[in-house]
Every structure is written in structure tokens, then in C-alpha cells.
Amino acid sequence: MIGMTGYAFRDFYVGDTYISTEIKTVNHRFLEVNVRLPGLLSSMELEIRNFINKHFVRGKVDVSVFIRVKELTSKIEPNIAIAKQYADSLRSLIDGCGLNDDVKLSHLLHYDDVLNIENKRDFSSYLDVIKESLSENIKEVFVMKEKEGESTKKNILNILSEIRQSRDLIETFIPEMEKSIFDELNKKMNELIGNHVDQDRLLNEVGIMVSHSCVNEELERLKHHIEHFCNICEESSDVGKRLDFLCQEMHREINTLGSKVSLSKITDSVIIIKNAIEKIREQIRNIE
Numbered sequence: 355m356i357g358m359t360g361y362a363f364r365d366f367y368v369g370d371t372y373i374s375t376e377i378k379t380v381n382h383r384f385l386e387v388n389v390r391l392p393g394l395l396s397s398m399e400l401e402i403r404n405f406i407n408k409h410f411v412r413g414k415v416d417v418s419v420f421i422r423v424k425e426l427t428s429k430i431e432p433n434i435a436i437a438k439q440y441a442d443s444l445r446s447l448i449d450g451c452g453l454n455d456d457v458k459l460s461h462l463l464h465y466d467d468v469l470n471i472e473n474k475r476d477f478s479s480y481l482d483v484i485k486e487s488l489s490e491n492i493k494e495v496f497v498m499k500e501k502e503g504e505s506t507k508k509n510i511l512n513i514l515s516e517i518r519q520s521r522d523l524i525e526t527f528i529p530e531m532e533k534s535i536f537d538e539l540n541k542k543m544n545e546l547i548g549n550h551v552d553q554d555r556l557l558n559e560v561g562i563m564v565s566h567s568c569v570n571e572e573l574e575r576l577k578h579h580i581e582h583f584c585n586i587c588e589e590s591s592d593v594g595k596r597l598d599f600l601c602q603e604m605h606r607e608i609n610t611l612g613s614k615v616s617l618s619k620i621t622d623s624v625i626i627i628k629n630a631i632e633k634i635r636e637q638i639r640n641i642e
Contacts, residue, residue, distance in 0.1 A: 355593055356642045357502025358382070358413035360495030364487045368480065370424035375417075375487040377406075377495050381640045382414040390418040394477050398484070405485055409492050411592050412642045419484055421477075431470045437462050502640065507587050510597075510637050514583060517604070517630045520623040521576050524611070528569070531617040572611040579604045594641040601635050 358381040365374035387406050389399050398419075406417055444457045462468050583600050586593050605628065612624040 355503040355507040355587055355589070356496070356591060357499045357506055357640050358594075358642050359502050359640065360498035362491035362494035362498075364490055366483075366487065368483055371480070372420075372422040372424075373480065373484065373487070374420045375484060375491055376419075377488065377491040378416045379410070379413050379495055379499070382412065383639075385410055385412055386414045388414070388416045390416070392419070392421055394421060394423075395419060395480070395484075397478065398481050401481060402484070402488070405488065406492075410642070412594055417488070421480070433468055433470055436465075437468045440465055440468065499642065503642075506637050506640055510587060510634055511584070513630050513633050513637070514580060517576075517627050518580050520626045520630070521573060521580070524569070524620050524623045525573055527617055527620050527623075531615060531620060569611045569614050572607045572614075576604060576607045576611075579607065591642065594638055597638045597641065598635065601631055601638065605631050 358379055360379045361377070363374065363376045365372065367373070385407070387403055387410070389403050389406070391399055391402070402417065402419070406415055440462050441457050444461060448455050448457070579600055583597065583604075586596055586600070608624055608627045608631070612621065612628075615621060615624070
């Protein structure tokens, strides 16, 4: 069982170039990967995203890469034709709105294509060292995720133990519930017709009511779900969604069971189980 919260940061130099990589993960229902790169490395985004996707199943994963070059030799050329089009359009806008203003160079520099910047250094050569650094980050993140997973598993198994105890307690109350049905029906029939109760008819009616209140199937399925739940908890990956599905199934069984019973002792146990299932679902939100 692996959690979804982790963090790792690394920085290093490649020659005169400083590079840092950071990965931060938090819980999320599905896998969401966000990659933040400086403009110099924007061409690497798809490659880095695919690399990250291979290592995570669920959770929100924020990846940041920063690069600082001591000396960056670039060739900068103005795009006069484009700048003139921007200037003419801005003058038309000023005249059309009746404004008393001038077009200045600072206005034109807001447009990226006014200056053509050609970097002479090939930054694609840094992809391998960046992926290597991210690999180390991923290892650190998974150490944190595994610790969180172990802690969460312990909490879940403790809560699951409460569910098992309550389920077993309900099973011991079944004879008492059946006797309660018999006594209640016998009492009502005596009130209606006195002491001339047909015992065969009474037993038949009790049998019908007991069959309607029978929860053996629900208890058996709940027992099976608990055992299956424990087995999945021992697995290492892709367990969150399956555990969430099992919680839904357990909740369905206990709802059906609760609608059939009338004994207050059983009703109390049903409430305990429902609350425990909700606690488990809260814990599962942090499981990958």
C-alpha cells in the first residue's frame, strides 16, 4: 500500500549551468501531472510528462525544472516588419478611440515576435541529466509515499477490525432477534384472540417474518468483503480504487441489513459499521 503525498528536490551544476528539479505529490482521485519548465526547456515538456506518467498511478504530481546559465550567447535581431504592423495598429486604435497618446518602444516590446532571439546553445542535451535527476526525486518521493502507506494501512486495518467485531456481534444477536419476533407476534395474537392461538399458524407466521428479516446472506457477503479488503491492503500498487469499490459494496450490504432488522442491539452495530466504513473511505483518499 502506497500513499500519495511526497516531496523531493535536487540541484546540481553541469559545467557553468545550474539545474534544479522538484517533484511534489498530493492526493487526487485520478492522475494529474503538471510540468513547469523555463522557456529554454519548453521543448522537453512532452518527454518529461511521459517519463513521469510511467511512475505514478494516482495523485496530483507537480514537476518543476529550473535552469540558470552563467553566460548565454544569443543572437538577437529586430523584426522591423512585424514591429511596424503593431505600431500602425496601435496608432489606429489610439485615433479610433480619440485618445491623446503616442506609440512607444516599450509598448512594442510587449510582443514576443518583435525581437527574434536565437540561442546558440542546444539545451536538448540537458534532457538526460534532467531525467536522471527526476529519477532520484521519484525514489525519494516513493520513500515518503511508502511510509505514509504503511501508516494508513495500520489505521485502516484497525478500523476494519472494528467492523469485523461488530459484524460478528450482529451474528450472535440473530437468535435473540428471532425470539423477539416470536414473542412480539405471539403477544399481538393473544391480544386479538385471547389464549386460543393456533400454534401451527403462529409458527408459520413467525417463519415468514423471520425469513423477511434474515440477514445471513448480508453477513456472509460482508465477511467476504472484509477478508478481500485485508488481502488487497497487503498489495503494493493500484489498490486505492479497488478499496474504494469494496467500501461501496460493504456500505450496500450493511444498508440492506439495517433495513431488515428491528432489534436495537443490531441497529447500534449497524451504525458503528457505517461510521467505520466512512472513516476508511477518508483514509483511502490518500492511497494510490
